[in-house]
Each structure stands twice: as structure tokens, then as C-alpha cells.
Amino acid sequence: MILVTGGTGFIGSHTVCELIENGKEAVIVDNLSNSSDDVLDKIKKITGVKPAFVKGDLCDKALCDRLFKEYVIDSVIHFAGLKAVGESVQKPLEYYENNVYGTLNLLDAMRKNSVKKIVFSSSATVYGMKNTPPLKEDMPLSATNPYGRTKLFIEEILNDLYASDNGWSIVKLRYFNPVGAHPTGIIGEAPSGYPNNIMPVILRTAAGKIEQMCVFGADYDTPDGSCIRDYIHITDLAKGHIKALEYIEKTGAGCVAVNLGTGRGYSVFELIGAFERVTGKKVNYRVGERRKGDVAVCYADPTKAKELFGWTAEKGIDSMCEDAWRFQQNYGK
Ligand code: WQD
Numbered sequence: 001m002i003l004v005t006g007g008t009g010f011i012g013s014h015t016v017c018e019l020i021e022n023g024k025e026a027v028i029v030d031n032l033s034n035s036s037d038d039v040l041d042k043i044k045k046i047t048g049v050k051p052a053f054v055k056g057d058l059c060d061k062a063l064c065d066r067l068f069k070e071y072v073i074d075s076v077i078h079f080a081g082l083k084a085v086g087e088s089v090q091k092p093l094e095y096y097e098n099n100v101y102g103t104l105n106l107l108d109a110m111r112k113n114s115v116k117k118i119v120f121s122s123s124a125t126v127y128g129m130k131n132t133p134p135l136k137e138d139m140p141l142s143a144t145n146p147y148g149r150t151k152l153f154i155e156e157i158l159n160d161l162y163a164s165d166n167g168w169s170i171v172k173l174r175y176f177n178p179v180g181a182h183p184t185g186i187i188g189e190a191p192s193g194y195p196n197n198i199m200p201v202i203l204r205t206a207a208g209k210i211e212q213m214c215v216f217g218a219d220y221d222t223p224d225g226s227c228i229r230d231y232i233h234i235t236d237l238a239k240g241h242i243k244a245l246e247y248i249e250k251t252g253a254g255c256v257a258v259n260l261g262t263g264r265g266y267s268v269f270e271l272i273g274a275f276e277r278v279t280g281k282k283v284n285y286r287v288g289e290r291r292k293g294d295v296a297v298c299y300a301d302p303t304k305a306k307e308l309f310g311w312t313a314e315k316g317i318d319s320m321c322e323d324a325w326r327f328q329q330n331y332g333k
Contacts (some may be wrong), residue, residue, distance in 0.1 A: 001025045001071050002245070003115075005052070005058060005106065006079030008035040010189040011089070011121065011178055013043060014238035015077060017187070020047040022242050027052040027071045029063075030080065034192070042186045058102030061109075068113035075117035075169075075248065077241055078106060081150065084196050085125075085293065088147035099150035100157075107161060115324075116168040117253075119244045120158060122149045124176045124261065124298060133265070134301035137257045144293055155257065162255035169253035171244040176230035176261035176300050178237045180320040181327035188327030189234075199231075199320075202272060203328040206281040213283065215268050217290035222297060224314040226268035230261040230299035233315035233323070243309035261300025275321040 002019060006012045007028030013035075019026045020043070028040075028051050037053065044050040056063040058080055061291070067073070081099040082088065086093040095212045103120075110116065127135045128142030143149040155172050162168045169217055179199040195201050205213040218225035234261075240260040266274070266303030272283050 001027055001073050003067060003071065004028050005071045005076065005081065006030055006081065006121070008032060008037060008039040009079055010174070011234065011237060012079040012251045013039045013187050014182060014234045015079070015241045016051055017046050017182065018238040018242050020049045020051065020140070021212070027054065027067070027073070028077055028091065029054045029056055029058070029067060031055065034082075039187060046182060046184055046186055050090050058106050060095060060106045064109035065112065068109050068115060073113070073115050075119070075245060076106070076110060076115065077119045077121075077245070079104065079121045081121070083147060085145050085147045086196060088145055088150075090248040092146040095146045095150050100153055101159065103154050104114045107157070116165070118158070119173060119241055119248070120154065121173045122155055122172045122174045122257070123148070124174050124259070124300065126152050126155060126174060126300075129295050133297050133299045135258060135259065135264060135298065136301045137304050159255060169248040170254065170255040171196070171248060171253055172257040173240060173244060174257060175237060176232050176259070176298070177230045178234050180233040180235065180315070180323045182225050182235065183323050183328035185330045188324060190331060190333055192333070198268065199324055202283055203277050203332055204276065205283050205285070205326055206279065206325070207328055207332055209333070211284065213285045214288040215272075216288060216294060217283050218287045219290070220246065220296040222267055224267050224269045227294055228265035228297040228299065229266050230263065230265055230318065231271065231320055232260060232313050233263050233320045236313040236315050240305065240309070240311050243305075245313040248289045256306060256308065258305050259300040259302055260305060261302050263300050263302040265297060265299035266317055271317070274317045275325070278318050278321040279325045281325070295312070
């Protein structure tokens with residue numbers, strides 16, 4: 001059985017669907033701080049199987065230990081954590097506690113119960129501002145905000161853990177910009193409050209819930225002046241986790257960092273243009289100031305994922321827009 005922490009969230013829920021569709025059994029632990037347990041029925045609607053669920057927080061040490069006593073867990077996919085960059089600047093202690101302390105409890109419970117296989121949800125944010133894309137796994141790492149530092153620190157903790165005991169198998173997946181939704185339109189990204197990320201902003205603008213969105217800067221050194229990102233379809237990203245687990249099973253893995261991105265960048269204007277073309281909806285926008293902390297261009301070198309896992313992203317920008325819009329029309333806030 002695979003323990004999926006944060007399994008009711010955006011990336012977690014899509015990954016649980018992929019696990020089930022690949023014949024694997026999952027148990028989710030989630031504190032529901034940024035998601036809802038409605039997702040469990042939706043997963044059942046998609047896959048025919050309702051995954052086991054424990055409501056709880058990884059900061060609860062006793063709960064972490066209990067999970068491994070109550071379920072026969074073979075490996076862990078660890079998504080649980082807070083993820084809003086701006087909020088992390090306002091509430092650093094909450095971020096360090098939830099993300100870092102929660103991970104320490106999880107790892108300690110794993111060690112005590114001799115479960116030593118983990119896929120960790122890291123982020124391209126660990127490449128910082130100084131590297132030139134395409135970003136490769138062996139580039140120097142840095143972070144510019146508390147959220148990013150939690151990812152970086154957890155990567156370091158995992159490296160130290162592996163150095164202390166080579167019996168661990170650790171894959172740190174560095175995600176680029178996950179967007180889209182399940183093609184059924186049943187699960188997707190539904191942030192509460194004003195969204196931080198661009199796709200939910202586009203969706204709500206197209207749906208008339210945001211009157212006018214803002215493009216953060218059109219004076220970057222890029223062909224159309226707006227920032228370039230490596231958007232990746234959420235189901236491609238989810239499949240990357242299955243491949244990572246298979247890689248662990250096949251090779252023992254060691255401790256490796258692997259990018260999950262397409263290797264292709266799109267500008268903000270290109271993304272809005274693709275969305276309008278695919279959905280036939282107008283996105284009302286204005287160009288505003290640059291957002292603090294944004295880099296002009298960020299995209300992956302996805303070669304390592306292909307070499308190690310045999311994984312490449314298959315879906316393009318059109319499916320990302322089409323599937324995200326379908327979810328928005330069904331369930332969007
Ligand atoms: C994408 C582009 C914005 C909103 C962030 C985190 C990263 C990772 C993913 C998650 C940028 C522009 C956005 C808007 C805009 N973490 N934009 N108007 O910043 O690449 O990555 O999310 O857990 O760590 O930093 O993603 O979606 O916020 O922005 O013009 O209203 O869209 O400037 O160029 P980002 P994003």
C-alpha cells in the first residue's frame with residue numbers, strides 16, 4: 001500500500017487516480033487545510049475505487065506513527081505542505097512547521113517502521129533566480145522565499161538521511177508549473193480566495209468571476225515581454241510519480257532529484273492566447289507591474305526523467321487549457 005500525504009490536494013488527487021488505475025492501493029492522509037474530502041468520492045467516480053483516508057496532520061507525531069501501524073505501507077508519496085509563496089513571507093513559522101517539521105515526523109515514523117522508499121514533492125523554485133534555463137538537476141540551488149526554502153531544506157534533509165543510511169530510496173521530483181485538470185472534468189485545482197497561480201486566475205476571468213486579470217509585467221527580456229514558464233499537464237505530472245515509484249522498485253534509486261517539466265516554455269500572452277483559442281472565451285486582462293520575485297524565463301531540461309524513468313510529458317498547451325476549463329465549468333469557484 002502506498003501512503004499519499006496531501007492526497008486530497010490538486011497534485012495528490014490526480015496522482016491517487018493514476019495509482020489506482022495502475023492497480024496500486026493508496027491510503028491518503030490529509031488535514032484538509034486546503035482541500036475537501038469530497039475529492040474521495042470524485043476519485044471513486046473516476047476510478048471506481050474510493051481510497052482509504054485518514055484525516056490528520058503530519059505535525060501530529062503520534063498520528064504519523066499510527067499510520068504505519070494501521071496500514072501495511074510499502075512506500076510514501078509526500079505532497080502534504082503549504083504552498084503559497086506570498087503567504088509564506090507573511091507566515092514563515094507556519095511554513096517551516098507544516099512543511100519541515102511535518103516532514104521530519106513523517107521520515108521518523110518511516111524509519112521506525114522500516115519504510116524507506118519516498119517520492120517527495122519538490123519544486124523548480126529550488127533553482128532560484130541565478131540559473132539560466134533549461135534548468136538541470138545538477139545546477140546550484142537557492143531559494144528566495146520561505147516556501148522555497150522549505151522545499152530546499154527538505155531536499156537537504158533527505159540528502160543527509162540518505163548519507164546516513166543507504167538503505168533509503170529517495171526521489172525528489174522538481175515540478176515546473178502544473179496546470180490543467182483531469183480530462184473527465186471531475187477533479188482539478190480549486191484554490192480558495194484569490195488564486196496565486198495563473199491558470200486559476202485565467203479560468204475565473206473567463207468565467208466572469210474576476211473582472212479583469214493582470215499580466216504581471218510585459219517588459220521582460222523575452223520575445224513578447226511577458227514571463228515564460230514550463231506549464232505541465234497535471235495528469236502528465238501525476239504519471240511521473242508512478243514512473244518514479246517504478247524506478248525505485250526496479251533500481252533501488254538511491255537519492256535522486258528529477259525535473260518534471262515539458263522542456264517547452266510559454267509566455268503569459270501565449271498561454272492566454274491558447275486559452276482563448278481553445279475555449280472560445282475572451283480573457284479580459286491588463287498589463288500591470290512586474291510581480292516581486294518572478295524570473296523572466298523558467299523551463300526544464302526534462303532529459304533525466306526520460307533517461308531514468310522513461311517518462312516524458314505527452315499533453316500540450318491545448319489540453320491543459322481545455323481540461324482546466326471543463327473543470328472550471330463543472331466545479332469552479
Ligand atoms: C506564472 C506566470 C506570473 C498570476 C509558482 C511558485 C512556484 C510553484 C508554482 C507551487 C508568472 C504570471 C500570474 C497573475 C500573471 N509553486 N501571472 N498574472 O510564479 O511560475 O510559480 O507556482 O506550489 O514555486 O513560485 O507560477 O502561476 O504564479 O505564475 O501575469 O495573476 O504568470 O508573473 O510569469 P510561478 P504562477
